[in-house]
Structure formats: C-alpha cells, structure tokens
Amino acid sequence: MPSPYQELKERAWIANLEIPKRNLAIYTFGNVSALDAKRGVIAIKPSGVDYDRLTVDDMVVLDLSGKIVEGTLRPSSDTPTHLVLYRAWDGIGGVVHTHSTYATGWAQSRRPVPIYGTTHADHLAEDVPCTAVMSDEAVERDYEVETGNQILACFGDRNPLHVPMVLVAGHGPFTWGETPEKAVYNAAVLEELAQMAFVTHTLDPTAARLPERLINKHFERKHGKNAYYGQK
Numbered sequence: 001m002p003s004p005y006q007e008l009k010e011r012a013w014i015a016n017l018e019i020p021k022r023n024l025a026i027y028t029f030g031n032v033s034a035l036d037a038k039r040g041v042i043a044i045k046p047s048g049v050d051y052d053r054l055t056v057d058d059m060v061v062l063d064l065s066g067k068i069v070e071g072t073l074r075p076s077s078d079t080p081t082h083l084v085l086y087r088a089w090d091g092i093g094g095v096v097h098t099h100s101t102y103a104t105g106w107a108q109s110r111r112p113v114p115i116y117g118t119t120h121a122d123h124l125a126e127d128v129p130c131t132a133v134m135s136d137e138a139v140e141r142d143y144e145v146e147t148g149n150q151i152l153a154c155f156g157d158r159n160p161l162h163v164p165m166v167l168v169a170g171h172g173p174f175t176w177g178e179t180p181e182k183a184v185y186n187a188a189v190l191e192e193l194a195q196m197a198f199v200t201h202t203l204d205p206t207a208a209r210l211p212e213r214l215i216n217k218h219f220e221r222k223h224g225k226n227a228y229y230g231q232k
Contacts, residue, residue, distance in 0.1 A: 008036045009059040012043035015180040020051045022188045024098040031076040034180035035093045046073035084148025089160045094180030096187040099172050102194035107167035116200045121218035130167040165190045
C-alpha cells in the first residue's frame with residue numbers, strides 16, 4: 001500500500017539530493033526537510049545516511065511535536081532545529097542545513113556576511129546575519145532545540161521570508177523558503193554570496209558596504225511591489 005505521505009517524501013528526497021549536486025556538503029553532512037502544513041507533518045533526511053544510498057523510502061515523517069509518524073530510520077539529528085523554525089514562522093515550507101565551505105567559514109569566524117555588492121542585494125537587503133555563540137548553559141540543555149532558539153533570537157523583528165538565511169556561530173548555515181526547493185536554492189545562493197564576500201574581503205579588507213540606494217534598488221526590483229525582474 002503506498003504511503004499517504006509519498007509526495008512529501010519524494011519532494012524531501014529530491015531536495016536532499018540537491019545538497020551534494022550543488023556541492024553544499026560531503027558524505028552525510030547536511031539535511032533538508034519539507035513541510036505539509038495542512039497535515040502538520042514534515043519529511044526529513046535520516047541521520048547518517050550517505051546521499052548516494054538515500055532513497056525515497058528512507059525519508060522520515062514526523063509531526064511538529066517531533067513524533068515519528070512514518071519511517072524506520074532515525075531522523076536527522078538536526079530535526080529539532082527544523083521543528084523550532086516551522087513552529088515559529090508561518091509561510092516556510094522547507095528548511096536546509098548544510099556545511100558549505102564559505103558559509104561555514106564565515107560562521108566559524110562568527111561574522112555576518114557583508115553586503116558588498118548587487119548580487120547580494122538581489123537576494124536580501126542586509127548582511128547575512130550571524131547568531132551569537134551558544135552559551136554553556138544552552139549547550140547542556142537540548143542542543144538542537146537551542147540551535148533553533150539561537151536563530152529565533154538572532155531574528156528579532158526580521159522577516160524570515162525577506163532574510164531566508166542565517167549563520168549559526170561556530171556551526172554553519174541554515175536556510176529556508178516557501179518550499180523545500182526554494183530553501184535549497186537559498187542555500188546555494190548563500191554559499192555563492194559567502195564566497196564572493198570572502199574574495200572581496202581578501203582583496204580589500206577595508207572594502208565598503210554597498211551604498212543603501214543600490215541595495216534598495218536591487219532588492220526592490222526583484223522583491224518589491226513594483227518588481228520587474230524576470231517573467232510574469
């Protein structure tokens with residue numbers, strides 16, 4: 001009998017396969033989850049399974065409290081972080097965690113990715129934010145839940161649909177989107193922005209932030225109410 005969650009599992013599986021395809025992680029690193037908001041469940045990669053052995057049937061389905069509703073494997077160890085974000089933010093349908101090289105490098109330096117150029121501004125109108133370093137007390141609690149709480153604390157009044165990415169200090173990047181496909185797209189974009197910023201900073205450590213008028217122009221032409229980039 002086919003799974004009632006087959007379509008959700010297939011979307012999650014395909015999205016997970018994009019991680020190695022886009023060079024966003026190696027071996028078993030990284031994970032993608034996909035949300036079915038109507039049924040209140042997610043499908044996510046199982047923990048420690050190599051991408052080249054990953055199948056649709058391996059995907060684990062959980063409700064938003066973290067209870068497994070379908071699957072025989074343990075879900076990703078990052079599942080609680082994904083669930084914190086889904087419970088907190090309406091409108092996101094996919095969450096991605098990778099260990100992509102340049103984004104992780106900025107996370108390990110505990111620094112936001114500066115908005116140096118218009119490529120960055122095409123996607124978000126500010127630096128890619130970086131969380132605070134997790135406290136010793138939080139590490140001793142539920143670590144993955146506390147990682148989600150770090151992200152929420154970093155966002156404050158930020159709109160997560162306008163800033164669909166973050167660096168967790170000392171750890172690595174998380175991204176999200178309206179769909180799992182968009183969340184993976186944002187992970188690839190983040191890695192590209194992080195690499196471009198690294199090159200800029202290496203060439204000129206005193207490089208200036210892009211002027212606000214250019215930031216606003218590039219962001220609004222793709223995301224504003226009068227956006228004109230692309231096809232209608």
